Amino acid sequence: MEIIILLLVAVIVVLAVGDIRRSLITRPFFKVFKRILPPMSTTEREAMQAGDVWWDAELFSGRPDWETLHKVPVPTFSKEEQHFIDNQLETLMGMLDDFDIVQERHDLPEEVWNYIRKEKFFAMIIGKEYGGLEFSAAANSHIVSRIATRSISAAVTVMVPNSLGPGELLTEYGTKEQKDRWLPTLADGTDIPCFALTGPEAGSDAGAIPDSGVICKGKHEGKEVVGIRLNWDKRYITLAPVATVLGLAFKLYDPDQLIGDKKELGITCALIPTSHDGVETGERHFPLNQAFMNGTTRGKDVFIPLDWIIGGVDYAGKGWRMLVECLSAGRGISLPAVAAATGHLSQRMTGAYAYVRQQFGLPIGKFEGVQEAMGFIGGQNYIIESMRRLTVAALCEGKSPSVVTAMTKYHMTEMGRDVMDAAMDVHAGKGIQLGPKNYLGHGYMGVPVSITVEGANILTRNLMIFGQGATRCHPYVLKEMDAAANPDEEEGLREFDSLLVKHVGFAAGNFFMSLLMGLTGARFNKSPVSGPTARYYQQLSRVSRNLALVADMSMLSLGGDLKRKEMISARLGDVLSHLYMASAVLKRYEDDGRQAADLPYVQYAIEHHLHKCGEAFRGVFTNFPNRFIAWTMRLVTYPFGIHFHKASDDVLQAISDSMMVAGVARDRHTFLCYWKDDANDATGHMEKAFLAMLEHEDLYKSLRKAEKRGDIAPDLHGDALADAALEAKLIDKKTADALRETEALRMGAIAVDSFKGDALSKGEFDVVDAVRPPAPAKKPAAKASAAKKPAASSSAASSSATKKPAAKKPAAKKTASKSATTKKSTDD
Structure with missing residues (x-):
């Protein structure tokens, strides 16, 4: 016993007495730390030190304060911003015809260029003293997102001057003379x-x-x-x-x-x-x-x-x-806005199409294979919008969290790609035939643009998120690196010693708490809420603690080699990212008042993120080069194995069903998606058909029963269906007229555009099979006339510009002409 007491006293003296500790422990470790410290170029160091840390640091600490997250203000619009959104933005949306822009002009129409410049869409980040709008990040994100649901080409045109570019650089760093010279002309569109x-x-x-x-x-x-x-x-x-x-x-x-x-x-x-x-x-x-x-x-x-x-x-x-x-800052707004547009558009239009498109007498959205894809679209869109909101909230608070915005750009654009793929799968032929009625095609082709620019996603995931996050978000590592880089070695040693003591205590706490949570399943963790989401907070706190431990052990074990072990560091970055996204989902659920209709979306999202965290940890443990440390990390964090599962089929089906119901919940989830109450509109034709069919849902059910009884022939549609039902006295004349109109909308919605045989080779886009507005049953001639109208118009305001006669210049010549026109207008 005396020997044990003496050993304990010796250990306490060594640890407690600074000079002895620095001599026997800190100095040798300091030398090892400097040797294993990863080499860092000037640009890497500057990137590492740029920006702020925010909620990401809480998650990386292993002790996230959920109350702090809940207190983050919800982004709102000022009166000026709301007025602009309700008026100038909606006017612009009505002017955009993406098929005309991309396939015919290869440019925005001159009237659109002029309107964008006149109404200062290029000046959202420029201060009012220079004639700009000085909008918040919330307004900037909303405006770009909504434009992108209509035209990615127009959205990119607007986003670039409001992202990384002269306007922002001048605002932040320009001299007074530079600001006075350039910002007013950038604000009014002269430049x-x-x-x-x-x-x-x-x-x-x-x-x-x-x-x-x-x-x-x-x-x-x-x-x-x-x-x-x-x-x-x-x-x-x-x-x-x-x-x-x-x-x-x-x-x-x-x-x-x-x-x-x-x-x-x-x-x-x-x-x-x-x-x-x-x-x-x-x-x-x-x-x-x-x-x-x-x-x-x-x-x-x-x-x-x-x-x-x-x-x-x-x-x-x-x-x-x-x-x-x-x-x-730009990474947190511009490209995530395009991804949000993809999510909102895909969820709203896929839900509508899955109800309007029927097979075997049922909407295809009632078949489980389609429901799986639809549940994925709805669940992923809920995550995308939640992440957009939380990141915008940080920017609205004046933060510039570089790791958060890197995560936002990478994951939202990747989720946007996956959502678009699923939407294309459901739409099938409707999605692959380009024309005025195809609201997915250009977005599908544009997805890789978002993936590539402002930092290619492979680079962002493998080098930036964890590489920067592990250093910036860790409570001690960056400070230790600065101490190691101190030219005064003794001063650096003293700084390092103080940090090392705290770091050891931090690591020890994470080790024992991770083990305790692993043994108890985190059931004793605190949750800031009660109810169905309480358990999710407990599990996410556990994952946060595990990440802090595994990251520390990985950095200590691999040192500078961790920088080259990109697959390992990327997986650790994935854990941090999915923790952030799960946090965003839970905060949105609270901010929106715990809507019961949203619970399936929340369940899908959190179970998806926990599953992804589990996969990432499993990948780290399986591939970690030091097998003893890998075994230790796995045993401490998940002693009984990793048992996070994806959302159940019931959850996916609940999301799918909700996507085919018109109402407040659907509008809340897809509010960024633009559509017009016009059967010729690119998205309006689908929305009108969907709403009309929902209005006559009981009528269609009764007709299906009549088919089964043999009262009317099977597989009828359009006027033939209405005539047969009327002849069988199943409906009256008024109902038959309404059915004809609904069927006209339905058939127009599931149709695709076709062109004259030699039109495409000549660069002429004279649509043969256009979107037909429903004609009253009493006037069949009007219906035939409507069929001849080109479908390129998205509004009455733009019809004169977009409805062109068939005889046109070839596309190549027209492009050159338009570019020259635009160049002249911007130079004037």
């Missing part, structure tokens, strides 16, 4: 901006760009000044073909040290008028059958003055930090 970062040799990694600028003397406006001689070759630049002002990222060098003592200054951003000598723009790419302006820009030996650097000379070499901080 159209673009920002050039990516090139043939570099994508999202700005550290790899070969584009360069050399500080030297040269002539500007007839005077010799110190400036920059630039050479660049950029591609994939949205709005470049029509831009009047070019934001440019390049590496800046000062070989003669004209502005300081450094010869290599680093990545720098400058603002250059496209009319400046040597600037080349105008060429277009063709991004997967989308019509937004995207192209190249080049410059050879272009000389600009130093004061064209965004932020002035003081910001020379600080461009990467500027870009990362601005990009983190």
Whole structure:
């Protein structure tokens, strides 16, 4: 006993007495830590330090405070924003005909360009003092999302000036002179901006760009000044073909040290008028059958003055930090908005189509195979919208959480892709035949654009989410890294020692609590709510604690090798991401007042996320190189195995059924989807057919029973069905007329467009089988006349622009003409 007491006293003395602890424990570990510390480039360090941490840090800590999450304010619109949404936005929506934009014009109509500029859609992030709208992130996200349900080409055109670009960079970093010069003309649409970062040799990694600028003397406006001689070759630049002002990222060098003592200054951003000598723009790419302006820009030996650097000379070499901080906000709005549009559109239209399209006398949405796909669409859309709201809430609070926005961009665009695939599966032939009636086709082709830009998704998942999250969100790791990098080794050692003591206590707490939760199934964890979601909070708290432990053990075991073990780090990032998405779902459920109709969606979502967390942990344990540590992690976190399961068939069927019921719940889940009460409208034709059939649901049921009894012939539709029912005296004349109108809508909704035999080769899109508005039964001639009308119109306001005569220019010539027109309008 005396020996044990002496050993305990010795351990306490070693741990409690700072000098002894630092000498015997901390100093050796400090040396090991510095050796295993992963090498970090300048751009990586700047990216690591950019932005904020937010709810992601709570999740990574292993101790998420759910009450803190519930207190995050729900994003709302100001009166000005709501007025703009109700008026200018709705007017724009009515002007957009995506088939005309993409297939016929390969450009937005000139009247749309002019309206966007006049109503300041390009100036949502510019301050009011410069003539901008100064809208919140909530309004920005809503507006872009709603436009994207109508036209991705139009949405991208609007989103880019309000995301990473000159407007945001000038607002955040510009000098007073730069703001006064550019922001008013950007706000009123006189100038159209673009920002050039990516090139043939570099994508999202700005550290790899070969584009360069050399500080030297040269002539500007007839005077010799110190400036920059630039050479660049950029591609994939949205709005470049029509831009009047070019934001440019390049590496800046000062070989003669004209502005300081450094010869290599680093990545720098400058603002250059496209009319400046040597600037080349105008060429277009063709991004997967989308019509937004995207192209190249080049410059050879272009000389600009130093004061064209965004932020002035003081910001020379600080461009990467500027870009990362601005990009983190843009990632949380722009591309997630497109994904949200995909979810809302797919859920609303798939639900309608699955009810309108019938097989064997039943809506196809009643068949279990289709219900599985529909349940997936509805459940995933609930997650997408929940994630959009929570991330926007952070941005509205003034936060710029880089890890959160990276997770949002990656997972929402991936979920958008999966939802679109499922919607296409249900629509089948309706989805693959392009024409004015196809509301999915262009979105389906545009999905890879969102996957690729603002950081390719593979890069984001494998390198950014956990690579940055493990360092930024961990309570101690970044501080320990800074201590290890301290040039004063003794001072760094003292800092590291203090952090190490706390880190050890943190890790020990996670170890024992993970084991306890594993043994008890987390049933003693606290939950901020009671009822059907209480158990979900308990399980998510357990997963959070497990992530904190496994991440610590992985970093300690693998050190710098973890950076190269991308599959391992990606799986840990997946756990963090699914925790965040599950949090968003639970918060939305609370914010919306725990709607009973939403419970199947919540059940689907949380069980989906827990299952994905379990799969990710299983992948880490199976593939972890140190088998003893892998076994230890698995035994402590999940001693009885990982038993998270996907949502049941009943849950999927409940979601599917709700998608085929008109009402408040359906509207709440798909409020971003635009449709017009017009049988010629791209989405309106489906919505009208759906609502009409629901209105006559009992009538269709009675007719199906009559078919089974043999009172009327089977497989009748349209006028034949109405005539047969009337002749059999199953319905009266008024009901027969209503049935004819409903059947006309139904047949128009399930039809697809067709064209004259040689129309497509000539670039002429004269629709033969158009959407037919229902004609009154008394006027069959009017119905025949309606069949001849082209279906390209989405509103009365745009009908004169979109309903063209059959004789047109070939598409290639027309594209060139339109581009020239647009370029002229933007230059005027």
